[in-house]
Amino acid sequence: MVHPFRPLHRGAIFVPGGDSPPRELPAGFHSLELSAVPAQPGWPLALRAKGEGISSVAAQLGTARFDTFINLPNIVGVGGTGAFFSPGAPELSIVSNETWIWSQPWRVNPGTWDFDEVTLTGDAAAIDQAAIAAERERMFQIWSQVTPQPLWRSSFRLPIDDYLQISSTYGARRSYNGGPYSxxxxxxxxSAYGGTPVYASGDGVVVLAETLYVRGGAVIIDHGFGMFSGYYHMSAVHAQVGQAITAGELLGxxxxxxxxxxxxxxWDFLVAETWVNAAAWQAQNLACWILEGWGTPCGEGQ
Ligand SMILES: [Zn+2]
Structure with missing residues (x-):
């Protein structure tokens, strides 16, 4: 029998697609793969593993929490670092069955960011700060409701076909009226013409469809596994709460x-209550990578 309490291991971490297997694994794990080595701040991150005898898993990368899901032999975790996450070699720690502790550094390279200078004109006092705070609190209430299974069956897509340009990227540092980039x-x-159709980027269930103070005409889709996409400032909303939706369906x-x-x-994208770079989610096709880790085939999508 393998003793579950192993020393911390500092060897090379397993690179997906690479040819060097991990030298050590968390107790009960037969395999463990990380979605991106090295990673970058703001990327959605995932782990997938096979194991046995495991009833609970908690995973953390530095300060970033993973939401974890078990359907043995499959174990899947989804986490997000956020665009202010410090690069370096934070520890990925995994605690299984509440006592078996394992950790190893996971390289996070520095990101590159745009800088947006935003000028606010007009009467700042006219902005209702209480309404902003209330809306934010309500959003996080929605984003904290984790559906413990994937609600998507295929890869994701962009939410819009016909746009003029990407006018602001994820993670762009923002300065308001010459202030700090905080x-x-x-x-x-x-940026797009008014009335341009907006589509669901992935399969899921609509959990919000209404007009909000900050976000205007808004739709939020629960994709399962703690992942949500949001579509905001729309002039018309063509979706209903509770509606099951597939990638490419009209939202507004x-x-x-x-x-x-x-x-x-x-367009925003959250995993484990953290905003992440949806473009990285798309580019790495994490949707299919995670589904395959859950033992579910990934369809072609649109
Ligand atoms: Zn924006």
Missing amino acids: SYHEGVDF EVGSEGLSSGNHLH
Whole structure:
């Protein structure tokens, strides 16, 4: 029998697709793969593993929490670092069955970021700060409701076909009226003509469809495993709460509703209550990578 309490191991971490297997694994794990080595701040991250005799798993990368799911032999974890995550070699720690502790560094390279200077004109006092706070609190209540299975069956797509340009990238550092770059852009902005169709980027269930103070015409889709995509500032919403939706279905139309300065779609993506770079999710096809780790075939999508 293998003793479950193993020493910390500092060897090379397993690179997916690489040819060097891990020298040590957490107790009960037969395999363990990480989605991106090295990673970058703001990327969605995932782990997938096979194991036995495991009833609970908690995983953490530095300060970033993973949501973990078990359907033995399959184990899947999804986490997000956020665009202010410090690069370096934070420890990935895994605690299984509440006592078996394992950890190993996971390299995180520095990211490259745009810098947006935002000028606010007009009467700042007219902005309802209490409404902003209340909306934010409500959003996080939605994003904290984790569906413990994947609700998607195929790869994801962009939420808009016909746009003029990406007017602000995920993670762009933001300065307001010449102040410090102390915040970042939490999603991707597509500037587009008003009325341009907006589509679901992946399969899931609609958990919010209404007009909000900050976000204007808004739809949020629960994709399962703690992942949510949001579509904001729309002039019209064509989805209902509770509706099961597939990638490419119409959600609404581009507008400039809510706190917005022109027609655009703000698209955001959260995992484990953290905004992540949806473009990295797409580029790495994490949707299929995670599904395969769950033992589910991944369809072609659109
Ligand atoms: Zn935006």
